[in-house]
Amino acid sequence: MGVPYFTGRHTQMAGLRNTHEELTSAAIDLFLANGYEETTADEIAEAAGVARRTFFRYFRAKEDAVLPDHEGCLARVRELLERNDSGESPFATLTRASHLVLALYAQDPAKAVRRYELMRRVESLREREIMMTGRYQRVFAEYLYRVDTRIGDSDEDDDRLRHDVTAAAMVAAHNHVLRQWIRDGGGGDVHARLDAALDLVEAAMRGWQGENATDQGELLVVVARPGTPVWRLAQSIQSAAGSS
Amino acid sequence: MGVPYFTGRHTQMAGLRNTHEELTSAAIDLFLANGYEETTADEIAEAAGVARRTFFRYFRAKEDAVLPDHEGCLARVRELLERNDSGESPFATLTRASHLVLALYAQDPAKAVRRYELMRRVESLREREIMMTGRYQRVFAEYLYRVDTRIGDSDEDDDRLRHDVTAAAMVAAHNHVLRQWIRDGGGGDVHARLDAALDLVEAAMRGWQGENATDQGELLVVVARPGTPVWRLAQSIQSAAGSS
DNA sequence: TATCCTATGGCACTAAGAGTCATTTTGCGA
DNA sequence: TCGCAAAATGACTCTTAGTGCCATAGGATA
Helix, strand or coil: CCCCCCCCCCCCCCCCCHHHHHHHHHHHHHHHHHHCCCCCCHHHHCCCCCHHHHHHHHCCCHHHHCCCHHHHHHHHHHHHHHHCCCCHHHHHHHHHHHHHHHHHHHHHHHHHHHHHHHHHHCHHHHHHHHHHHHHHHHHHHHHHHHHHHCCCCHHHHHHHHHHHHHHHHHHHHHHHHHHHHHHCCCCCCCHHHHHHHHHHHHHHHHHHCCCCCCCCCCCCCCCCCCCCCCHCCCCCHHHHHHCC | CCCCCCCCCCCCCEEEEEEEEHHHHHHHHHHHHHHCCCHHHHHHHHHHHCHHHHHHEEEECHHHHHHCHHHHHHHHHHHHHHHHCCCCCHHHHHHHHHHHHHHHHHCCCHHHHHHHHHHHCCHHHHHHHHHHHHHHHHHHHHHHHHHCCCCCCHHHHHHHHHHHHHHHHHHHHHHHHHHHHHHHCCCHHHHHHHHHHHHHHHHHHHCCCCCCCCCCEEEEEEEEEECHHHHHHHHHHHHHHCCC
């Protein structure tokens, strides 16, 4: 078998023992009780009533026994971004992808809180989590690069910078919301909070301009007397916006 | 000795053999020639004419033999942020910190290019690098949280979100500039490029608003006939901005 | 010369992770 | 209900990263 790691395989009927689940909960229990480094893969396997080798068939590394199934989630995110069926904005699509990731935690708040407690004190787990967010960020940035090309004279490298920064900002907002939610004990509507945060990010990034940018926050006041033709208004607005 | 790893210790007189340098270059050579996983710490040590144990005295992990001295750089960044002597803006201080990190690569462009070649194909090294950027990002965000508190009615949680996003955006911009520079072969003035990129980030983040923000990019057009009192103008602008 | 102190070498040990093959379990069609 | 193919598991072995511990070499200092 080529890729034996758990990504939805190992399908178990209801009622039968779910090795994956037993391994993760045994791992979290032992880690919380005896410490992370102090717990060996042997002990986890034994606690789950399974052989050591089996443990490493379900998880490619010790850390993965605690962390959520990012591999599978990343695959779903990629699929979502490649489908790209609706006519929504790139940012909106990435927002949906963010919710997909958030659901990975939100669907089991109690476990999320326990995991967080663990990650708070184990450096190695924090590192792994950071790595994963880096993966998402990269996928986001690449998606933007693919679909958010702009017509006109905009500099290509500047566009890529904007894509990288946007992806980083979105992931940071996601992580912020997730962390706050978990610290609050896992109550309330996380998804609504994520939407609010991403709205702020989108608003800020909408102000991203190339080198010939107009100043943010500038007020454009057009004074016209009644009876002025509308095209005249449009003309002066345009020229004012262009010559800042 | 408590912390034996290289952070400026192992001071060598000029002319004596610099074990650290020999180990890193031996490591890069062997990794590029035979692959990363295929090269053991034993072989690196032997190539540097040193014992295996010595290798792990200089580097806490195999990956660290290739990567730049992030540990020391992080310490310098922390020191810079804690000094906080000048009266510049938080963003400007973080910009200086970014330049500090950039210098870690810019001071030896040839080695940076070789390293990049290596990281391009070794997942484990990419992971380590992502981890390190995560560390910087965290330090940046914490700095903002410390010094960029705002007076008035601004929501605290919203502030922290802004700090997280700002830090992420800055680090993303830094990494973007660094990557582009390395891909271009390591020529030109990286530091100038970083300044340009961070200027764009600052401009975008300046547009960050709390929940009662007016829409970014929205144009407010006031039409008034000549002779209208100024207070009347102000009144309608205010009411229009408030009801968006 | 006696003595420190630091870098190094050498050795043993733990544990993570991968390869391999035999064995069991499970799903499914006849 | 039986039997078969595929998947899951168990039981080894092996390599290598990383650590702890102690001995030693060799330069600096009193």
